[in-house]
Amino acid sequence: MSAAIALGDDALVLxxxxxxxxGHAPVLEEEVALANIALDLLGQARVLLSMAGDExxxxxLREERAFRNLQLVEQPNGDFAQTIARQxxxxxxxxxxxxxxxDGDSEFAPLAAKALKEVVYHRDHAEHWTxxxxxxxxxxxxxxxxxxxxxxxxxxxxxxxxxGCPADWTLLRSxxxxxxxxxxxxxxxxxxxxxxxxxxxxxxxxxxxHTEPFGRMLAEMQHLHRSHxxxxx
Amino acid sequence: MTTMAxxxxxxxxxxxxxxxxxxxxxxxxxxxxxxxxxxxxxIAQHAHSEIIGIQPEANWITRAPSLRRKAxxxxxxxxxxGHGLYLYxxxxxxxxxxxxxxxxxxxxxxxxxxxFNYPTLTWADVGAIGWLVDGAAITNxxxxxxxxxxxxxxxxxxxxxxxxxxxxxxxxxxLALSRGTEAQRAMAQDAVDRWWWxxxxxxxxxxxxxxxxxxxxxxxxxxxxxxxxxQRFVDICVPQAESLGLTLPDPELRWNEERGHYDxxxxxxxxxxxVLRGNGPCNxxxxxxxxxxxxxxxxxxxxxxxxxxxxxxxxx
Numbered sequence: 082m083s084a085a086i087a088l089g090d091d092a093l094v095l096x097x098x099x100x101x102x103x104g105h106a107p108v109l110e111e112e113v114a115l116a117n118i119a120l121d122l123l124g125q126a127r128v129l130l131s132m133a134g135d136e137x138x139x140x141x142l143r144e145e146r147a148f149r150n151l152q153l154v155e156q157p158n159g160d161f162a163q164t165i166a167r168q169x170x171x172x173x174x175x176x177x178x179x180x181x182x183x184d185g186d187s188e189f190a191p192l193a194a195k196a197l198k199e200v201v202y203h204r205d206h207a208e209h210w211t212x213x214x215x216x217x218x219x220x221x222x223x224x225x226x227x228x229x230x231x232x233x234x235x236x237x238x239x240x241x242x243x244x245g246c247p248a249d250w251t252l253l254r255s256x257x258x259x260x261x262x263x264x265x266x267x268x269x270x271x272x273x274x275x276x277x278x279x280x281x282x283x284x285x286x287x288x289x290x291h292t293e294p295f296g297r298m299l300a301e302m303q304h305l306h307r308s309h310x311x312x313x314x
Numbered sequence: 315m316t317t318m319a320x321x322x323x324x325x326x327x328x329x330x331x332x333x334x335x336x337x338x339x340x341x342x343x344x345x346x347x348x349x350x351x352x353x354x355x356x357i358a359q360h361a362h363s364e365i366i367g368i369q370p371e372a373n374w375i376t377r378a379p380s381l382r383r384k385a386x387x388x389x390x391x392x393x394x395x396g397h398g399l400y401l402y403x404x405x406x407x408x409x410x411x412x413x414x415x416x417x418x419x420x421x422x423x424x425x426x427x428x429x430f431n432y433p434t435l436t437w438a439d440v441g442a443i444g445w446l447v448d449g450a451a452i453t454n455x456x457x458x459x460x461x462x463x464x465x466x467x468x469x470x471x472x473x474x475x476x477x478x479x480x481x482x483x484x485x486x487x488x489l490a491l492s493r494g495t496e497a498q499r500a501m502a503q504d505a506v507d508r509w510w511w512x513x514x515x516x517x518x519x520x521x522x523x524x525x526x527x528x529x530x531x532x533x534x535x536x537x538x539x540x541x542x543x544x545q546r547f548v549d550i551c552v553p554q555a556e557s558l559g560l561t562l563p564d565p566e567l568r569w570n571e572e573r574g575h576y577d578x579x580x581x582x583x584x585x586x587x588x589v590l591r592g593n594g595p596c597n598x599x600x601x602x603x604x605x606x607x608x609x610x611x612x613x614x615x616x617x618x619x620x621x622x623x624x625x626x627x628x629x630x
Contacts, residue, residue, distance in 0.1 A: 093381075100384075103372035103391050104603060107611020108618075109365060109402070112395035120388045127381050137380050161614050216624065217617025224613070305379045305437055312495050314380040314437075314487075 089129030215268025431594030444484015
């Protein structure tokens, strides 16, 4: 498996999900922020997919079983809390992973160094909303906790090593756990309990095994491109 | 009473002199109540148009046919939300509150541009919106960069720069389609056919039926009449349509040597009035989506306020 495709698919798929928020955000400032994050991720996806081939062919002409993204990033937006929980889990992972890659000398070092500036902002945004929702009203705490609990089962696969991606996955796991633990504690929230992953889910996305909502998301994303084979846009 | 009246007269004289000298009116300057009210209405409706205008384009974000086009569209939608923010800030300098203005939008007491009540049915509509709708907006808005109210004029300088970028991108999108396959070309022509007349309506009613025009021009909020701007827009678009290789859906469109302008056919003002009255194709859908986003987001705003109160953070 090409590591560029795995990392590129993560960014592409999460960008697609965040793009669904446009026109639906709870406050105008979040229209700007969510679109901004979506755009950053799309930019990363384009660089990464271009390292592996033609970005549009890879994005629009692969079927579900050929996508290598984490199941976490394909999860539906749910409410704002669930979107923030997904963003917190993923941005923290991406920040820690890109820190390692930026320090290394692999083909991913230049991209990681540049993307890190964006990713730090994404994590900061998710972290602050986790604090506001967790330590806001009783109702917002309940919803934030539910969002975190719902997505917890998809966090195990974050640490499944990606072939060709030179990272210390054990270190990544322990740092991620510590970072998330400390944010949730400050947000007066509990670290979810239960399995981090089930046997069927471990690394499923990385092997092209996805969850049901993903196929529908791809159908929407690819429809127009596939309807006009060979056209340029 | 006499002194107060004399003071008010003196203030008014200072205001009139500032207008006459083409100076900017700033938030702390005295201004006639009607000037303030009229600006609040106009700027708020402008802000509302930016945020409602997100919807028809956001409709295509998830379906954009290439990653490059998707990135351009996302950046555009982000800019529009940003324009909404500048404009709500500008209107707040006049003493209005964003929450109240949004409430007026949601309850139909304030309007937004009639153009956003038309649906985006194909990808080419994204290009037609960029080329025609943003083009019309720029024609309308460039003179607002010299509007007498400083904060509005300054917001418009920033907005117009970004809008002209969007307009070029829309034109370029249509150009790619018109040079593409037969199906893409047909898609582009169909979009231009549907968006042309609604774009001409963006300049508002004809001069003899425009309720606010005379006063706005006297106050130097507005610099040109609706019909003048509409004519300027038509004159710009015709050669652009030619270079796109697309036609404009108006059999009466032709160059008038004597006037030095293009003549064009009659606008369907009955349709315009229906759309303004709330009976356009998407009026109900646009407002209900906006209200739903606002209502479903209430708990998030409440959480942010509660957190800010506990932690002394500035409200987000």
